Amino acid sequence: MSVTAARGFLAGAVRAGIKESGDPDLALVVNRGPSRAAAGVFTSNRVQAAPVRWSRRALADGRISAVVLNSGGANACTGPGGAEDARVMAERTALAVEVTPDEVAVCSTGLIGVRLPMGRVTAGITAAADRLSPEGGEEAAVAIKTTDSVHKTAVASGPGWTVGGMAKGAGMLAPGLATMLVVLTTDADASAEVLDAALREAVRTTFDRVDSDGCMSTNDTVLLLASGSSGIAPGPAELTAAVHTVCRDLALQLVADAEGASKEIEVAVVGAASEADAVEVGRSVARNNLLKCALHGEDPNWGRVLSAIGTTSAVFDADRLDVAINGVWVCRDGAAGEPRDKVDLSGRRIALTVDLRSGDSSAVIWTNDLTAEYVHENSAYSS
Amino acid sequence: MSVTAARGFLAGAVRAGIKESGDPDLALVVNRGPSRAAAGVFTSNRVQAAPVRWSRRALADGRISAVVLNSGGANACTGPGGAEDARVMAERTALAVEVTPDEVAVCSTGLIGVRLPMGRVTAGITAAADRLSPEGGEEAAVAIKTTDSVHKTAVASGPGWTVGGMAKGAGMLAPGLATMLVVLTTDADASAEVLDAALREAVRTTFDRVDSDGCMSTNDTVLLLASGSSGIAPGPAELTAAVHTVCRDLALQLVADAEGASKEIEVAVVGAASEADAVEVGRSVARNNLLKCALHGEDPNWGRVLSAIGTTSAVFDADRLDVAINGVWVCRDGAAGEPRDKVDLSGRRIALTVDLRSGDSSAVIWTNDLTAEYVHENSAYSS
Numbered sequence: 001m002s003v004t005a006a007r008g009f010l011a012g013a014v015r016a017g018i019k020e021s022g023d024p025d026l027a028l029v030v031n032r033g034p035s036r037a038a039a040g041v042f043t044s045n046r047v048q049a050a051p052v053r054w055s056r057r058a059l060a061d062g063r064i065s066a067v068v069l070n071s072g073g074a075n076a077c078t079g080p081g082g083a084e085d086a087r088v089m090a091e092r093t094a095l096a097v098e099v100t101p102d103e104v105a106v107c108s109t110g111l112i113g114v115r116l117p118m119g120r121v122t123a124g125i126t127a128a129a130d131r132l133s134p135e136g137g138e139e140a141a142v143a144i145k146t147t148d149s150v151h152k153t154a155v156a157s158g159p160g161w162t163v164g165g166m167a168k169g170a171g172m173l174a175p176g177l178a179t180m181l182v183v184l185t186t187d188a189d190a191s192a193e194v195l196d197a198a199l200r201e202a203v204r205t206t207f208d209r210v211d212s213d214g215c216m217s218t219n220d221t222v223l224l225l226a227s228g229s230s231g232i233a234p235g236p237a238e239l240t241a242a243v244h245t246v247c248r249d250l251a252l253q254l255v256a257d258a259e260g261a262s263k264e265i266e267v268a269v270v271g272a273a274s275e276a277d278a279v280e281v282g283r284s285v286a287r288n289n290l291l292k293c294a295l296h297g298e299d300p301n302w303g304r305v306l307s308a309i310g311t312t313s314a315v316f317d318a319d320r321l322d323v324a325i326n327g328v329w330v331c332r333d334g335a336a337g338e339p340r341d342k343v344d345l346s347g348r349r350i351a352l353t354v355d356l357r358s359g360d361s362s363a364v365i366w367t368n369d370l371t372a373e374y375v376h377e378n379s380a381y382s383s
Numbered sequence: 384m385s386v387t388a389a390r391g392f393l394a395g396a397v398r399a400g401i402k403e404s405g406d407p408d409l410a411l412v413v414n415r416g417p418s419r420a421a422a423g424v425f426t427s428n429r430v431q432a433a434p435v436r437w438s439r440r441a442l443a444d445g446r447i448s449a450v451v452l453n454s455g456g457a458n459a460c461t462g463p464g465g466a467e468d469a470r471v472m473a474e475r476t477a478l479a480v481e482v483t484p485d486e487v488a489v490c491s492t493g494l495i496g497v498r499l500p501m502g503r504v505t506a507g508i509t510a511a512a513d514r515l516s517p518e519g520g521e522e523a524a525v526a527i528k529t530t531d532s533v534h535k536t537a538v539a540s541g542p543g544w545t546v547g548g549m550a551k552g553a554g555m556l557a558p559g560l561a562t563m564l565v566v567l568t569t570d571a572d573a574s575a576e577v578l579d580a581a582l583r584e585a586v587r588t589t590f591d592r593v594d595s596d597g598c599m600s601t602n603d604t605v606l607l608l609a610s611g612s613s614g615i616a617p618g619p620a621e622l623t624a625a626v627h628t629v630c631r632d633l634a635l636q637l638v639a640d641a642e643g644a645s646k647e648i649e650v651a652v653v654g655a656a657s658e659a660d661a662v663e664v665g666r667s668v669a670r671n672n673l674l675k676c677a678l679h680g681e682d683p684n685w686g687r688v689l690s691a692i693g694t695t696s697a698v699f700d701a702d703r704l705d706v707a708i709n710g711v712w713v714c715r716d717g718a719a720g721e722p723r724d725k726v727d728l729s730g731r732r733i734a735l736t737v738d739l740r741s742g743d744s745s746a747v748i749w750t751n752d753l754t755a756e757y758v759h760e761n762s763a764y765s766s
Binding site for chain 1: 464695
């Protein structure tokens, strides 16, 4: 059901011919109101794509009526011409759906450094506007795929109101945000301020904790649009919980579909002196190429976990570190614990627990293994 | 000629049976004086192997008479028993070469988390002591190899004096230090303070700038021992230059022999506001898995370079970044520059230049590509 699960939203997508493959590559999401309140978070990469720069400005007044999204080209590192292209996308969308350009957010994904074929993009916008419907959420989710093998949607409901969403992302998945575009919609009635707080809190512990390959994109965007058409204004905590549910669901779908991955790895750091410590340790472990290779080879190599922990500034005593892999405490007090051959790593999901024994804080980071398929897929991508 | 190129040093190595392969795995380097001045730098990983902890203490008085090194086991994350093993290695070496244990440095390399077979280690120390000779530098360099395909030695000379050295390291190569053991010797006459300053300055711009796979080891050690037997005391700048030459030579040999790598990549960052900025940007680029895959695939994907630069806190304007790959400025002003098909990436060596256009500082980081062979080698290492 995707972005049209919530009332008040229309979506539609087309094959605009931006992708050489001929797959669907252009989507529109339109908020028919009565409210147009919106919030967004963007990549923390300082090299930001033209559509990110545009959407940031469009969102400044907390109001978005439509989102135009394309796959097949990121419109990143494209200079003044690329900025102009993003503006034209907003203007054409505004014209097609009868709003003003500053109410239109623009999202692009694909190869960096290449200009978009604007003739096809603008024709695609017109065609997609003709297809807008309350059932268009699914086709919009399909059109934003790049190397994704499946499209990603999620829905959560409160009493009388709904939050729905779609996501794309399979590589360049790392903090700040994973490399992804996400559009969330709700028919709840909420101000831009409430939406912003709900979105930031939800993203902080979901998309921001995905670190598949340590590479941060130039295009990451998460938008939350509210139509208010349910007529219900849920409490902020209630709304945040629903947004969090949808974000977590989509984040785990990203990890499950990461390029070339054969394992989904949950790194849980407990006993930390602070949440920041737990996140720092979790990220360091999640980014350790040698460990990611070992887990790919189904080798419970806890020494590589300790060596990753040792590079952080977190509070811990190296002689009091415990590590469990799939429930087996293979490392106790910074040295060998239970026998490593008790660990079964044959499944796709791996649970890694690090106990820093320095406090009560914790965090979870999601990552993937490092595989020859990842190397293959990413050494051939642009050619 | 390795560690015995400088006068006053003996070395010897044996097959102690620590490695299952039966390859040489234990080496001694002995300083016969008249001076025993020494300096050392160690991993900045906070999880430090027992031999690192031991050697740090032994070096505290600026004096080392002998070094015992083993491959086949890192003696890292081995608890109080591992600390005892490192102490026994120093004591046995002291006994065999007639010095005191606190004059003996200990270096171990191999798998983390496994205790050493101490019966074999101590018998090996006795046997290696019997083989000590002024021609033993080469066999010592061979005995410290782990996944290295070749042994690594280097020599530089001043008027009447010499600096020689050996190194091992092929994976877990990253800052702080690369995963490596290095022993440097000189027959120059120099105080521990002068040696320490020369070594730190040389390491700072050589080993510390190797970042093959972003993984920092628990065992990294670089030692510099001076016998003074040339009777010549070179000026500190002269000595530093020779030590730098040997360190740079060995560092480039590490990059050339990195596990599974098919490319040696030099990332030169110029136009930086500070050296720290240049190093931060260089490291970020060198650690970007997606870029390393692209270069493996001989794809001049400068967008991934920009996306890596954007994650740093260095001073730059995203619309004024220039990037050259093998001399072709494929990115100008943060957007596409000269045609990418002008770039020839078929050779083993790749030169990547980033111009931040924000100042006069620069730095070079050496790294490798990311290959299916790296994944293969590191998913099977401990099993």
